[in-house]
Amino acid sequence: MKFVVIVALCCGFLWTLSNGFVVIKHLSKYEYETLGSNDAVAAADVTAILNQLAAADTNGAQSGDIVLDYQNQASHHEFSHDNAPNPLFKSVSSSLIGKPTYSALTSLLSQYTTPDSGADETLTNSKQTAVSAFLSSIASTSAYQTASTFLTSNNLVSGDLTTALTNLWFQPFARSGSVKGSSGFKSIFAGETSSGNVVGFNNWVQFYTLEKSSAVNYHGWFDRQKDVQISLQFAWGTNQAMLRNFLIGTSPEFEFLAYTICGLAGTPSGTSKTCAFTYQGYDITLTVNTITVNGSTFISTGTPSIGGGSSPVTSAPGGKTTTKKHGGSTDPALQTLVDKMWSIDADKAQPGDIVLDWGNKVSGSSDASPNPLFKSVNENLFNRPLYKELIAIYNDSLFVPQVCTAEAAMAGLRKAQLDNYLQLLSNTSVFQEAYKYLQTAGHGGANFADFYKNTLFPLWFGTYSRCKGALGSSGWEHVYSGEWKGEEVDGQHNWVRYYLLEKAGKINYHGYFSHENDLIGTFQYSWNSYLKKEGGFFISTSPAFDLAVLTTCVLAHSGGNACKFNVNGNYIVVTSYHQSCGAGTCLSTAYPSDH
Numbered sequence: 001m002k003f004v005v006i007v008a009l010c011c012g013f014l015w016t017l018s019n020g021f022v023v024i025k026h027l028s029k030y031e032y033e034t035l036g037s038n039d040a041v042a043a044a045d046v047t048a049i050l051n052q053l054a055a056a057d058t059n060g061a062q063s064g065d066i067v068l069d070y071q072n073q074a075s076h077h078e079f080s081h082d083n084a085p086n087p088l089f090k091s092v093s094s095s096l097i098g099k100p101t102y103s104a105l106t107s108l109l110s111q112y113t114t115p116d117s118g119a120d121e122t123l124t125n126s127k128q129t130a131v132s133a134f135l136s137s138i139a140s141t142s143a144y145q146t147a148s149t150f151l152t153s154n155n156l157v158s159g160d161l162t163t164a165l166t167n168l169w170f171q172p173f174a175r176s177g178s179v180k181g182s183s184g185f186k187s188i189f190a191g192e193t194s195s196g197n198v199v200g201f202n203n204w205v206q207f208y209t210l211e212k213s214s215a216v217n218y219h220g221w222f223d224r225q226k227d228v229q230i231s232l233q234f235a236w237g238t239n240q241a242m243l244r245n246f247l248i249g250t251s252p253e254f255e256f257l258a259y260t261i262c263g264l265a266g267t268p269s270g271t272s273k274t275c276a277f278t279y280q281g282y283d284i285t286l287t288v289n290t291i292t293v294n295g296s297t298f299i300s301t302g303t304p305s306i307g308g309g310s311s312p313v314t315s316a317p318g319g320k321t322t323t324k325k326h327g328g329s330t331d332p333a334l335q336t337l338v339d340k341m342w343s344i345d346a347d348k349a350q351p352g353d354i355v356l357d358w359g360n361k362v363s364g365s366s367d368a369s370p371n372p373l374f375k376s377v378n379e380n381l382f383n384r385p386l387y388k389e390l391i392a393i394y395n396d397s398l399f400v401p402q403v404c405t406a407e408a409a410m411a412g413l414r415k416a417q418l419d420n421y422l423q424l425l426s427n428t429s430v431f432q433e434a435y436k437y438l439q440t441a442g443h444g445g446a447n448f449a450d451f452y453k454n455t456l457f458p459l460w461f462g463t464y465s466r467c468k469g470a471l472g473s474s475g476w477e478h479v480y481s482g483e484w485k486g487e488e489v490d491g492q493h494n495w496v497r498y499y500l501l502e503k504a505g506k507i508n509y510h511g512y513f514s515h516e517n518d519l520i521g522t523f524q525y526s527w528n529s530y531l532k533k534e535g536g537f538f539i540s541t542s543p544a545f546d547l548a549v550l551t552t553c554v555l556a557h558s559g560g561n562a563c564k565f566n567v568n569g570n571y572i573v574v575t576s577y578h579q580s581c582g583a584g585t586c587l588s589t590a591y592p593s594d595h
């Protein structure tokens with residue numbers, strides 16, 4: 001009996017890796033695959049079992065077990081640029097790495113000492129012993145029971161499972177020539193090289209182990225799903241890993257079983273099988289290649305990639321890379337929107353317009369950085385209407401920073417000036433893109449005029465109290481101006497505001513906690529005598545871009561860290577909240593962060 005499975009593919013690209021070479025193929029929205037009933041498992045069933053294993057991965061890292069130091073992004077062009085002076089792994093808890101399946105994996109990895117594909121990988125006695133110990137440690141986990149039931153009930157393996165897994169993963173085969181120098185385990189877990197390139201290497205435990213002994217040198221990241229998946233660049237001895245992906249914090253049994261299930265039951269795509277699942281809220285795709293030699297099937301290569309099958313990160317040997325940056329986005333449409341807004345924002349600062357001096361890392365509340373954060377800004381930018389009118393609002397002191405002092409009434413000239421500026425911002429092509437997204441998401445009102453009047457204006461300029469009834473606050477004041485409350489700065493999430501205050505000698509920069517290139521950071525400063533313990537904002541973005549992003553987040557994805565996307569390759573998460581107020585719904589806060 002034959003039947004047809006329709007595979008829905010969201011965004012058009014799928015990739016396959018065969019013998020280390022990458023093929024990117026464009027697929028129509030629906031691809032039809034005809035599969036035999038015996039060897040086909042519905043994609044939804046594969047996703048369900050992988051999600052079940054992911055949710056039950058209690059041997060995976062828990063919060064605090066792994067501390068990473070991402071540092072800067074790597075260079076797609078120049079392998080010689082090491083953009084990360086420190087290791088990726090700052091620490092891994094001994095209670096995690098000491099768990100039985102981790103110990104068994106580490107012992108087995110130590111058997112693989114010759115990464116070159118041309119080095120013989122015959123299963124020697126000592127290797128076979130380590131393989132057996134690894135498989136038996138995995139076999140005692142509940143994940144194994146779950147996976148084993150799935151594999152046998154779907155007729156994906158026959159006979160003894162341990163034997164089947166040994167053949168699938170550890171029996172060496174020759175990718176080319178006659179030396180059997182490759183295996184699925186070598187490629188995915190231990191790492192494999194060919195002609196100076198790393199052609200297989202997808203396991204974090206191995207990376208951590210090699211990094212600890214300085215055998216690999218981390219060059220920076222390209223994309224990531226924070227603490228769960230990274231695509232990165234590193235050197236392994238003299239071998240170049242221009243761009244590789246691995247999961248982080250996943251247990252050995254989870255990875256081993258997930259690749260096994262995917263290799264046997266994933267959705268066929270060219271020479272690969274792909275599978276989608278979710279790990280700790282992130283959409284992940286696995287791609288696994290198997291090869292059949294003389295009737296025996298072996299796992300050949302495999303890799304995770306970011307996104308639900310629609311946004312792979314791929315690399316080809318020789319350094320040509322294709323990255324689609326959809327890492328960890330709340331939804332693909334949001335990422336598409338942000339990418340579009342970034343690319344059409346003619347009012348953002350251009351490279352070189354802003355020079356920053358991040359100074360030193362800060363801890364406690366004392367000044368660790370003698371210099372200002374902004375070394376220089378090309379102020380020609382401020383002749384553009386979007387900046388000129390913003391600065392006029394600052395110059396005219398339309399907002400009083402003291403939260404306990406009531407603001408002047410939203411009326412007359414004050415209201416007209418703010419209303420004009422909000423019209424200017426919301427009439428930009430950047431904001432209009434956000435409006436289209438909000439319409440689709442059901443937040444667009446009857447039309448734009450209705451949206452502006454009943455949603456956008458009240459959201460940003462509706463007043464409310466943060467201090468015993470005094471109507472001293474609004475979303476706009478909190479985000480674009482900043483407030484003083486007690487002894488601290490509340491809000492203040494605009495780079496122009498910060499720069500002007502710093503230049504005027506009113507802000508003293510203390511140092512940073514973290515930053516993503518020069519786009520965003522988390523840092524500390526004092527403004528007059530008020531301390532901003534930990535704050536941040538987008539740097540170089542236009543006021544319209546900020547308005548569009550923050551409005552989109554608060555209306556469609558409000559909550560703590562609830563709005564996630566990448567901006568120009570930088571990981572961003574926006575926290576935003578709204579509250580009811582006299583005007584309807586007011587923005588309480590909205591700010592981006594790099595973590």
Ligand SMILES: *[C@@H]1O[C@H](CO)[C@@H](O)[C@H](O)[C@H]1NC(C)=O
Pocket residue numbers: 293294
């Ligand atoms: C396949 O089997 C034939 C016959 O046993 C043998 O000559 C050949 O080397 C095998 N091929 C591989 C790639 O192992």
Ligand SMILES: *[C@@H]1O[C@H](CO)[C@@H](O)[C@H](O)[C@H]1NC(C)=O
Pocket residue numbers: 388389391392395
């Ligand atoms: C704002 O004030 C500064 C300092 O007084 C002045 O140089 C600048 O021209 C003013 N800009 C606007 C738009 O009012």
Ligand SMILES: *[C@@H]1O[C@H](CO)[C@@H](O)[C@H](O)[C@H]1NC(C)=O
Pocket residue numbers: 423424427
């Ligand atoms: C909005 O922009 C359009 C064209 O870009 C322009 O014709 C219109 O006058 C603008 N409206 C406002 C209120 O600025």
